[in-house]
Amino acid sequence: MKPLWLASTIVAGWAALGAPATGQASEGLSPGGVAPRSSCAGLTGLTLANTQILSATQKSGYCNVIGVINKRTSTQDPDHFTYAIGFALNLPNTWHGRFEMMGGGGTDGSLQSDPQGSAGIELGQGWAIAADDGGHEDSASNAVGGYQDDDANAGGSAHFAIDAQARRDYGYNGIEKTATVAKQIISSYYGLDTVYSYIMGCSNGGRDAMVASQKFPWLFDGVISQNPGFNLPQAGLAEAWNEQVLGRLATTTDVNGQPFIASTFPAQDMEVASAAILSACDALDGLVDGIIDNYHACTARKVYPALASYTCGTGSHGSTPHGGSCLTSTQVDALKKIYSGPVNSNGQRLYSNWFWDAGIWTPPSAPGAGWGFWNVVTAPVPGVNTAINLTLGAGAIPMIFQTPPVVTPVNGPTGQEAFVFHFNFDTDAPKIFASTQAYPESSMDFMAAVSTDLRPFRQRGGKLIVSSSVNDGIFSGASIARWYRKMSQRMGSQTGDFARLFMVPNMAHCGGGAATTSFAGNELDAITNWVEKGIAPDRIVAANTNATSPYPAGAPFDPRVAVNFPTGGTRPLCPYPRIPAYQGSGMTNNAANFACVDPQFKPGGDHDFFDDDDGRGNNAQ
Template identity: 25%
Template sequence: MALPGAKVMASASVPAGAFTLSRPAMLPDFADRLRDMPAFCQVKIVATPSTQSHIGIEVWLPLKDWNGRFLGTGNGGGAGMIAYEMGMVEGLKRGFAVANTDMGTAPDINQSLNKPEHWTDFGYRATHEMTRIAKLVISAYYKTSAFRAYFAGCSTGGQQALSAAQRYPADYDGILAGDPGNNRTHVAASFVWNHAALTAYPAAQMSSAQWETISQTVIKTCAGKDGGAPGDRFLTDPRQCRFDVSHLRLCQAGETSDACFSEEQIGTLRRLYAGPTNPETGERIYPGLTVGSEDQPLGPAMQGSAQWPKQQFYLFDWALGASFKPSSFDFNHDLDRVDARLSSTLNANVADLSDFARRGGKLFLYTGVADPAVPVAEVVNYYDRLTAAVGGTSEAARFARLFLVPGMGHCFGGPGVTNIGQWGEAMPVSPENDILMQLVAWTEGAKIPQQIIARKPAGTTSPAQERPICAYPAFPDYRSGDPAKATSFACTPHAKGVDQAPASRYLN
């Protein structure tokens, strides 16, 4: 097939259950998920919208029982490979034709120094090229142009989702954006802030057991008092939690224990919770660490590790070159330099999605309340800006909803009841448990759901659990009865609390 600006490199018919990964899987149960995959046509494509671009794309076409829809899926981190684990498999099982892209950063985003076309591909162009090309392939294969288009992604995929809604409002009819890294240069600045605080001196560093002690202290202080159920091991609404680091026990002179903390460690915690600010003007750059998220994956234990800079600081190398050092980064002038060079390419902060809404587009946002990488305050702030930009709550409700998932870390998992059908979790067991298909139903004319029923499978000592995930500003408040049943909760609006909204300067 001839494609403008792209080339089909290979295609093959993959029998049911025959797809395998040639690299280690990011999800431990991924091999099990592949066993019941349906048969599909696998198409590998390279797009070259610029002479410097080399964007890898895969399109999967069900050989039978296509549901008449296309699903674009997102990537994670710095991308650099096709993200099979991030929704392609589950999308195919639901009957979608699906696509994914390496975002033009293969094999490693750290190799994109001095390659501004790669920055553009990563920022937004690769996702649009994937979408454009996938639609052409689907039309040719099924001999139709009449099909709906959806996008689902989390983290970097959430940034891709919001960038598509802002820059290319005609690309998708419905968009599912999870834990979005759309404020890219400033979430990265928060990673530098945290890494610098955690590595400033050896006495500031904390063990994994100490991070667990901190989270346990937070839970003991606030769980069940913020709308959650008695016995919860997570927070429902951390904005209602009045935890302070003074609740932690100070170590006595010469004492070494995972249950106590030094003055230096207490100071580090205060800096993490406060979040990054401009040292000269006091303007907020990005929200701080959410209480109750301290021991989750991608949290402080990882952000203070030696591996973290290679994974997350690539854009500072792009903008600042050899002069960039996390320990001496200037959150005033250096960040201005980063923004001047990259914010218009990498960030997706525009909250006025009127063009997307006018086309009939529908948006679901979701995020983990215990996400330590993209704080829940950041996602709430974006949704509040969206609401204001389109004319208020009632106008926003016509096309957009936000769902906050208590006890969920970054995109999936965590101590809460977290399976709403997003990637990273098992396939949903019913439509009310499937946020993607709820979005599809709303986009295609059904009534907007006010809640998604989250599920958690039975453990060795606990029963299967259900809990409603409510449309913001409501949260699932416990009323009475068995806390493992969704009917024991009611969706109730909560006061906003402290929002830690970034200054307008850092929403560029």
């Protein structure tokens, strides 16, 4: 909880201005709010330690502030580039006491210079919103000051990782420094302290949010972490593993002389894989609708026979490879290896297994960065690998996740792709835990948010909502579920009083896919109601915006899939481990006709529970 004297002082200050510190989440903390006590342009003269405010511009309804923190010239970077934590802060003309820090994305390096809020509605509701660039800039033509930190011959957009401080800024320091400075500017501008502070982000931004709850438990009252890369270095091992597995299916090479992945799993083959998985597991939750809600029950024991029946020439679904009805035996073997997760030569698991999920296929009518985008292809380009694992991931794996960084050119026969395809899971994988004198923090130290000890965050009164795809192609849903179980075991039976996990079947990375993916606004309401009113979310209603079913009405799918899919309707997201269950009557696209029920699974039973480990092949504590 907030210290009593501080909470009382803040509320008294607001009351003096006719702005009580309570109210509906969707309406802000008060109908009236407060106006600035100084001009927007005047903020350029504000003096803050190690901070330069470069501009303060009045826009329609708010003041836009751009600045840098801890600007310096690197002595460790051979290019001696300029580094700083670039930030932007939007201050509404009428403020309702809330502050939100937006999480970043990818390897950062690009400032959201006009932040509106992670749900896209917060600034319009009177929130103050901040964003940062992760402590480096990819482009010289940015709003922060004209510097950039890329070098195509030495890591490309991940070049910043050659500088140990830039690694820390990217991993955790940028969020803490920006939030602290933003709150100081808010206090100066309005003459009042922030009442409630939140952070919300997806992917690396979800990692930012979880890092904040663990490293800076005093900083935010409410945390929303979506599809979090909370153990990104370990997920990076899976990126290399997946591409090497798929590389064995490649029949040609790309412009860099590496396996050309785009043709290994055409879209129609991912559709067949989705149909096979659904045939094994869709009915486990009581409704055949294209959504596997009972994902823990969708085990390899159930899926492998289904894949066999969809194997060309041996199963019951055809014999023509890539014809939209069957998979080759080599494709099936590749899927089994990928979904089992990366291992070293001794068979020790290095990351996580993956839940079997229909979202392996992203229908054209429900686009998103799904399994195929990460692992196979984003946009077809002859002779060029465009899978995200081989573009964004190929830069991060050698430069950011390895210690010391392995500096390579972006392209060419010895470039980043080559490093991924020749990654050694015996000798390279342990380097995510390594540190040196020049790089005293390993990538797991400065990036990961894997701690299960959230006592400081809970004791302060913080609330955490994590939402994740069951399987999004880059981060294993089984991994975040495992973390939540372990955290619950450590924190005790009252975990649900401060932290809840919501799993989303079929959803692509940070949205999209044949799923109920529209819920950001409801998630925002859920965290504010929990923080400010003590109302914990028993469900979060999510919507599907497709006008027609993204699934075809016939083969290779069960015809009931298209009929029962919640087209144009809603479904509940349930707090883990509960799952949605159809109550037997009413429309299947109405969340009111579903209850959140206990799946009654037990570790070691007929459910998908792998032994917990820490990525080194050891049992984690």
